[in-house]
Amino acid sequence: MTKLWDKGYQINHDLEAFMAGSDPLLDLKIAKYDCLASIAHAKMLATINLLSPTECEALTSELKEIIKLLVTDSFNIDMDQEDIHTAIENHLIAKLGDIGKKIHTGRSRNDQVLTALRLYSKAKLEDIYQSMIAALEVFYAFTSKYQNIPYVGRTHFQKAMPSSFGLWGGAMLESLLDDIKLINNAYQIIDQSPLGSAASYGVNLELDREYSSQEMGFNKVQNNVLYANNSRGKFEGIIIHGLSQIMLDLAKLSTDIIIFAAPEFGYLNLPEEFCPGSSLMPNKKNPDPFELIRAKSASVISKLMQVMEISRGLPSGYNRDFQETKEPLISSFEITQQSLEVVALIMAKVTVNEEKCLAGFSPEVFATDHALALATSGVPFRDAYRETALNIDKLELNDPVSNILAKKHQGATGNLGLDLLYQQIQDLKQNSLG
Template identity: 45%
Template sequence: MAKQKTTVGIINNETLAYTAGRDVELDHALITVDCIGTAAHVTMLSKMPVQPKLITEDERKRVIEGLVEIIGQAQRNKFKIQLADQDVHLAVERTLTKKLGDLGKKIHTCRSRNDQVAVDLRLYAKEQLLQTLDEAAALAAALVSFGRKNKMVPMVGRTHMQPGMPSSVGLWATAHAESLLDDCVGLINAYELNDQCPLGSAASYGVPLPIDRQLTSDLLGFGRPTHNVLYANNGRGKMENLVLSAMSQVMLTLSRLSQDLMIFTMPEFDYFQLPAEFCTGSSIMPQKQNPDVCELMRAKASRVKAAELGVYDLIKGSPTGYNRDLQEAKELFMEGIATTRASLRIMTPMIQGTKANKKKLIAGFTPDVFATDRALELVGEGMPFRDAYHYIKENLHELENIDPTEAILLKTHMGAPLGLDWEYFKGRIAAVKETVREERKAFNRAVSKLLGVKYPLK
């Protein structure tokens, strides 16, 4: 059976294909962060207090120049990861060795692919989480804008899907916005947990040379290094699972919003109208405009949750130390993030183009919707609540002439239809955007200093 020579030995071709899996394809998303991680590692090696120097200052500059060149190639889709490389790490090493000779062979000193992929995934997650926060804030802003525009439009509030009490479009829209803003808190928590540098842990047990893990962490713009070198690699999978958990909460909010939109755009309700360009037609029924985006979003919420559970299941019985099972977590991790981000990006313009049908929303009110409000008004006039409850239950006919708009005007306490604090929503959205701006600025500044060129590369 045919064999192939690789950087780490001669391997049977089928074994090579089986063990590389989809890394050759998926790792294209990690080329830039792998180069950034390597730049930090080589810089740290050049400052290590040993004689002779492992990496001289001139050699460090030459390596980083090579890494910047690879990043540029990756941006132009010109950098190739070959099956013999197995992954991005060895592809970068092979390329640098071809360009720099023996110097390229030095870059893996005091490092394992275990800590290398761990830092790559954390750097990848940093940017993906910031992008997700930006996109979640944009959707929250769209929902708040929709709610504010329709704040005086009455809407039947439902429990058990049955008419319950007077509500408003503003209350409905901002309920979903606030849910999404809470999801942003979860994303930020995941970001902070992810913001630890595992580089320098090597194969999980440290190395017998005086490496400076704090320096490496600082060079990469991390908040701090992971402390225990064994946990630095045991954190693989766990960290992906935590990030996916935050993503699945976003998808939970989007799924419930999608379900509402599917219900309330049915002809029997006709409360809202989705923009036609976000609906699809039927191959046989010319009149159809289907809410396929909402249906798929509901399904994709399950896919993201399945990715989270898939990673969890991969690691729950994994013994301490690196195990190759973790390779299978990468695809689930990337897919879960990509699905969440795509869902946020498509929902935002869909909400921006959605129209509220005030006439149909008001027509949805029947006298019984006002029962609870009227009972509470009687309580305000001195009647015990349970007596008021039974009186209204027996005299629903008295509620026939109540105006829905007048009914919501009475609900002025905090968070009620006429007590919504628009500045509260504006402030929370602005805070998310500011967090993204500051974190991205700090990271770009650190990487620009490390590479000696402005990052991101143009």
């Protein structure tokens, strides 16, 4: 196998394996996008007469054949090929001879991998966007159905004030809607073509970077060829930051569900099909999926830190360190995608036990409402607070449903604004990223 940097000598085999790392496996995930970028590059080379129309057609046709092989898992990368770029070029040379040797004209593996990862990231962000909409719809249906069922809200995990599943669900919905804004912002930032930046410094050819950018569907060309390479790591960090915010929300959701579904609470009923058992204890039905999501949120956050730390101390231009940012990016996409799908799957079948929710109320939960009632009658609030605090044992149990419905100010339990959230979700369904 010929290496793209072949100088007539053989690199040490053990060192070669070390440097290739996991790229032969990871690169299969971006192989399709490398082919698409190569097709655009070939067409661009033809427009500036560095490829003939016949040569361009031959390369384009063979690159499309590689994409077909990838679909059927029939295209592999050998360890001594190092990466997908070498594997594809060697395949083209084997099939097309000297024509295959022309595909790399005017580019480096640096802008190749940048472009492939950029195209891959755009596609995966779109997948995340669609999965978030699906999860939002499921969660909206849950929230709308159970919005007027009250339960005891907590601060410091102590009984605080009446809450409701409408308030809880609405909070999750609004947070995820903000996360979509982060995903959209990440998409807009990365939607620029780095192809033509070569090894960070451009080339002495009349490359038509705008042409290849449009061929690949980018919004614009990433202008400065040095910044194109400097943005590797930075752009991955921007993406993973957005994904980590989604996972933070799913982690909080998971912890709440684990608590609410515990027998001592019993607010939520988790279907048995989503609750593995214990190998020892016959009585156990465990909320394993939510525990894993909570743990995986830490994994995504750690990958954000990994990418930022790898990039932090590097000088301008390409550095081999960037190879180590590929796995955190790909893994973060996969973890977040799977987590969103699992949450949507389970939440579609979770139900609320209204009886258990009402049973959790005790008189002291209404202490704040009592103090505020005194304040509205003319008692200074600080005096009303002290009087209530000194007479907690004399408070009476109120009707929780009436209580939550009576709180009518914007965003409170009796005025959730779910119709506004519903409209936002519908608007998202009509649009795409960018």
